Amino acid sequence: xxxxxxxxxxxxxxxxxxxxxxxxxxxxxxxxxxxxxxxxxxxxxxxxxxxxxxxxxxxxxxxxxxxxxxxxxxxxxxxxxxxxxxxxxxxxxxxxxxxxxxxxxxxxxxxxxxxxxxxxxxxxxxxxxxxxxxxxxxxxxxxxxxxxxxxxxxxxxxxxxxxxxxxxxxxxxxxxxxxxxxxxxxxxxxxxxxxxxxxxxxxxxxxxxxxxxxxxxxxxxxxxxxxxxxxxxxxxxxxxxxxxxxxxxxxxxxxxxxxxxxxxxxxxxxx
Amino acid sequence: xxxxxxxxxxxxxxxxxxxxxxxxxxxxxxxxxxxxxxxxxxxxxxxxxxxxxxxxxxxxxxxxxxxxxxxxxxxxxxxxxxxxxxxxxxxxxxxxxxxxxxxxxxxxxxxxxxxxxxxxxxxxxxxxxxxxxxxxxxxxxxxxxxxxxxxxxxxxxxxxxxxxxxxxxxxxxxxxxxxxxxxxxxxxxxxxxxxxxxxxxxxxxxxxxxxxxxxxxxxxxxxxxxxxxxxxxxxxxxxxxxxxxxxxxxxxxxxxxxxxxxxxxxxxxxx
Numbered sequence: 151x152x153x154x155x156x157x158x159x160x161x162x163x164x165x166x167x168x169x170x171x172x173x174x175x176x177x178x179x180x181x182x183x184x185x186x187x188x189x190x191x192x193x194x195x196x197x198x199x200x201x202x203x204x205x206x207x208x209x210x211x212x213x214x215x216x217x218x219x220x221x222x223x224x225x226x227x228x229x230x231x232x233x234x235x236x237x238x239x240x241x242x243x244x245x246x247x248x249x250x251x252x253x254x255x256x257x258x259x260x261x262x263x264x265x266x267x268x269x270x271x272x273x274x275x276x277x278x279x280x281x282x283x284x285x286x287x288x289x290x291x292x293x294x295x296x297x298x299x300x301x302x303x304x305x306x307x308x309x310x311x312x313x314x315x316x317x318x319x320x321x322x323x324x325x326x327x328x329x330x331x332x333x334x335x336x337x338x339x340x341x342x343x344x345x346x347x348x349x350x351x352x353x354x355x356x357x358x359x360x361x362x363x364x365x366x367x368x369x370x371x372x373x374x375x376x377x378x379x380x381x382x383x384x385x386x387x388x389x390x391x392x393x394x395x396x397x398x399x400x401x402x403x404x405x406x407x408x409x410x411x412x413x414x415x416x417x418x419x420x421x
Numbered sequence: 422x423x424x425x426x427x428x429x430x431x432x433x434x435x436x437x438x439x440x441x442x443x444x445x446x447x448x449x450x451x452x453x454x455x456x457x458x459x460x461x462x463x464x465x466x467x468x469x470x471x472x473x474x475x476x477x478x479x480x481x482x483x484x485x486x487x488x489x490x491x492x493x494x495x496x497x498x499x500x501x502x503x504x505x506x507x508x509x510x511x512x513x514x515x516x517x518x519x520x521x522x523x524x525x526x527x528x529x530x531x532x533x534x535x536x537x538x539x540x541x542x543x544x545x546x547x548x549x550x551x552x553x554x555x556x557x558x559x560x561x562x563x564x565x566x567x568x569x570x571x572x573x574x575x576x577x578x579x580x581x582x583x584x585x586x587x588x589x590x591x592x593x594x595x596x597x598x599x600x601x602x603x604x605x606x607x608x609x610x611x612x613x614x615x616x617x618x619x620x621x622x623x624x625x626x627x628x629x630x631x632x633x634x635x636x637x638x639x640x641x642x643x644x645x646x647x648x649x650x651x652x653x654x655x656x657x658x659x660x661x662x663x664x665x666x667x668x669x670x671x672x673x674x675x676x677x678x679x680x681x682x683x684x685x686x687x688x689x690x691x692x
Contacts, residue, residue: 154525154526154527155525156525157521157524157525165680166679166680166683167683168679168683169443169444169446169447172440172443172444173440173443173444173489173513173514173517174517175440175536176440176489176513176514176536177514177517177518177521177529178521179535179536179538180491180514180518180529180530180531180532180535181521181525181527181529181530182530182535183527184521184525184527193683212524214517214520214521214524216517218444218447220451238520238523238524240516240517240520242444242447242513243444243447243448243451245511246444246445246448246485246487246511247448247451249485249509249511250428250448250449250452250455250485252509253428253483253485253509254425254426254427254428254452254455255425256425256452256454256455258448258451258452259451259452259453260451261451263677263680264450264451264453265446265447265450266676266677266679266680267450267677268630268633268675268677270637272677273633273634273637274637275582276579276582276634276678279581279582279585280581280582283554283557283558283581283585286554287554308547310550310551310554311546311547311550311551314550314554314585314588314589317585318585318589359539362539362544363544363547366541366544366545404539405537406534406537406538406539406543407547408437408439408537409436409437409534409537412437412438412439412464416464
């Protein structure tokens with residue numbers, strides 16, 4: 151039986167199940183008291199027998215089943231099972247598929263892996279990821295001219311993960327660390343300034359974040375990496391550069407990568 | 422009015438809305454005939470007035486509203502609006518939140534941005550992304566010893582995007598291109614062999630994929646990059662290395678990055 155702080159989840163999909171995982175993570179974030187979550191993922195389900203066996207196991211283990219099945223016959227089988235039993239079941243696909251069908255008269259394909267077709271969009275994303283790796287950390291300033299964004303910031307303000315996240319949304323991103331001792335590449339002065347994004351952070355907040363990061367790595371104590379005066383010098387230098395380049399700035403503080411990325415792409419839209 | 426091949430979507434969220442976007446993409450993949458999809462994303466909604474205005478606009482524009490609102494009062498407002506009108510509305514959060522509440526007795530926090538807390542897990546992911554960039558393309562073989570996986574494969578078999586995707590799931594990944602003319606770093610022989618993943622592909626399929634990729638970049642014609650004999654030589658060489666190292670292999674062919682990643686992480690589990 152589930153107790154108050156534990157939960158069993160079965161994720162079922164006829165594809166990978168990463169969509170279901172993503173929504174599940176968002177929902178679980180609303181239940182921080184759940185300390186004991188046991189998730190089992192059943193991907194690439196390809197027969198009714200397999201599906202029914204999994205649903206039966208879930209029922210017996212009092213698990214919540216989270217589904218992104220798209221095959222019509224699988225969804226019917228599951229719905230029939232849910233009607234007959236007390237299984238807790240969430241279906242993330244059917245309600246929206248039905249709404250679209252109602253609005254447009256189109257029938258969903260019911261085709262697993264439809265999302266993972268090797269389309270032009272897919273290749274564009276792959277290119278963007280290759281691009282971000284190639285032009286990470288100011289490695290080759292020629293990349294600035296081909297980039298959608300050039301992310302500027304002091305060391306260790308998460309420029310790399312931010313670039314990779316944006317790449318995953320198919321933006322071409324280069325980044326350049328701003329280090330007082332190292333002169334800027336001349337190319338940065340020739341780039342259209344609307345591509346330049348300067349990361350700004352309150353030194354005390356950066357310090358707290360860095361300390362948390364060190365702690366989470368099992369490294370205690372303090373270093374120049376977590377020294378506020380040092381961080382403030384780095385930030386002042388960076389702010390100077392932003393002014394000089396007329397770069398747009400983003401106050402990152404305790405925002406996550408995903409939130410910073412959202413903010414940056416909105417800057418572009420509002421221009 | 423929507424016609425058969427066009428659709429308006431409003432994505433609403435009190436956070437970024439990337440979860441809703443992810444599910445929406447999965448659903449839309451089931452409707453390839455929809456050629457004209459207009460998506461508007463309303464992120465960081467923070468008042469009822471704003472919410473009601475958006476819902477009103479959606480109603481007028483015959484848009485489907487896709488919600489990942491988590492604040493209780495916002496969800497009530499939206500549900501009330503939907504009851505009173507003919508608005509097409511999908512809520513990805515409430516059904517699962519209610520199921521969990523029913524099973525555990527816990528109340529969801531109703532807190533926007535809960536998913537974007539800077540937790541140890543979050544920092545672990547950031548580290549993994551930094552790691553993948555640092556140890557991409559065989560840049561520093563010392564990384565092999567710290568990696569969860571070392572991806573091996575001929576040039577341009579999408580090792581980099583695959584590594585980044587796995588990094589996003591918090592795996593530490595290094596990758597090494599196998600090029601007949603370039604000797605292997607000696608470190609690769611000292612790594613536990615269960616970390617080694619060799620990418621295998623049928624030359625004809627690789628060729629087709631590469632050609633599609635060139636076409637999607639607007640580059641036609643054929644080069645050694647798309648020459649089957651050349652690709653076959655590269656693959657034979659790679660297969661030899663896999664045998665020599667006793668690496669696990671993955672037949673990638675027309676699998677997407679996400680599917681290959683899923684396959685690799687399952688290999689680990691089944692060991």
